[in-house]
Amino acid sequence: MYEGYESDMITTSVTLAGVQFKNRVLVASGTYGYGDDTIELVDVSKLGGIITKSLSMKPRDGNPPPRIVETAGGMLNSIGLANIGVHRFLTEKLPFLRTLDTAIIANIAASSIDEYCNVLDALEAEKGINGYEINVSCPNVKEGGLSFGTNPTMVEEITRRLRSRTKKLLSIKLTPNVTHISEFARAAESAGADALSVINTLIGMGVNIHTRKPMLSTVTGGLSGPAIKPVALAKVYEASKAVKIPVIGIGGIMNANDAIEFLMVGASAVQVGTANYIDPGAGIKIAEGIRVFCEAHNLSDVGDLVGSLDAKTEFSAISSWL
Amino acid sequence: MIQSLCTVHNVEQVAENIFVLTFISPHIASVTKAGQFVNIRVAEGVEPLLRRPFSVCRTEGECVEIIFNVVGKGSSVLRKKQSGDLIDVLGPLGVPFSLFEDDFDTGVLVGGGLGVAPLPISTATLVARQKSVSTFIGSRSKRQLVKNHLVNVHVATDDGTEGLHGTAVDLLKKHSDEYRYRRPKIFACGPTKMLHAVAAFAIANSIPCEVSLEGPMACGFGICQGCPVELVGAERKYALMCKEGPTFDVRRIRI
Structure with a gap:
């Protein structure tokens, strides 16, 4: 469908904190495993980057079922950071990830500051990881998670401790479950973060009215999918205005148009999450769709879209309404 | 497993509120083993958002049959599919029944x-x-x-x-x-x-x-981690229904 276009006419790549991404579309943590589950289906090297499932020091079993439920235009999850632990990741998953021609970002989750540091140290000792994303915003675990991410002093402290241990890209993944995300964005920036990942899931719940039971075993969970996109856009807009470091936009991106909205409100790159469950090739299609959009609008660099929102001049009629 | 757009051959009512949908997929028809399933995107757009898993009921030639009860958003859309419609099918998925072993007659x-x-x-x-x-x-x-x-x-x-x-x-x-x-x-x-x-x-x-087993799942092949099945006497607590199941030896799991 897009054949005949010269792909080298438009710059799709971007360098953030020294890491080169071949395009601005990454797959979000927890929505692509460790990159090896989809190889039968898609050429994952065409992605801008892969962010791993959150890694903790020891393996975590995760929460009891039911862990997921579909909602209107979205889904609730309560996986509970189920993961194989950093050591098995290094021996069983990293060798494969090294063979991919795409950026690899390791996501780290922990229930103490020391654990964050220990996981990062274990990863830092190995080749093949381009950077780290720090999960201080998981709504589905008792310790750590949101209790860190909703306290700006804690976000600053975690960022500072990790910053002192690595020169690689360090992005802090913020929660939308706060009043002013800009406060947290500034806290992470002041402590030396290279980037911010905005947003993690929103706290939500559902009820089975026939059994009077919650839809998830943990009662509440994290809402994701297209339902949260407007919230995510507003948070990315707020965060990117508050800081100078790049913001990576996340939240309900299903297609290229969604991704372009995020770029326009200030995201330097985006992550595709829930869409991967429906189409494991979604990220690649979105990257291509963004390139085609730039071509149609005579832009030579996808970066020209970043922060290009025009919120000042008169509003035009919304042609897509009908 | 492959992801492909498959042509619906027909949808036939076989009992009260129960339908069989037949689609054409030479690959899935030829490689699917009993107990495996397919994960079907029933509609474009976001309603319903997630794919729906169905056990493969039968294969014949290039045709694959699934059977479903009309109970919710996904199945309501599926029952209205017409001959010639396209559906996005991911499969075959999961571990089949061990029918090929010789531990039984x-x-x-x-x-x-x-x-x-x-x-x-x-x-x-x-x-x-x-x-x-x-x-x-x-x-x-x-x-x-x-x-x-x-x-x-x-x-x-x-x-x-x-x-x-x-x-x-x-x-x-x-x-x-x-x-x-x-x-x-x-x-x-x-x-x-x-x-x-x-x-x-x-x-x-x-x-x-x-x-x-049957239960809620999103991706159908392990990336969402959404379908845990409790294991008995194993080092880890859960297996994934989609990837390590949906068939299990009953001695391995807590039902």
């Missing part, structure tokens, strides 16, 4: 309600392997009974409108002389309560038994 098939779904393809495999087959199926009433492409079938209904007035498990127990001395292995699919009873019976009588 008689395949004992047990299906409750729409749990009959994987039984026709299982029957075809067992017959091709020249195994004996005993089939026990139960439904709420005669109106919801589906017994196409099965052999040596015993029927039970909750309301007694056909066959035994009772459940598939009642049948399994009542007719145990038919299979118990002929190296049986039970393959069961149905509601959790039924699987629990089948597992208890199998364990009490030292009969090997595998069950096919």
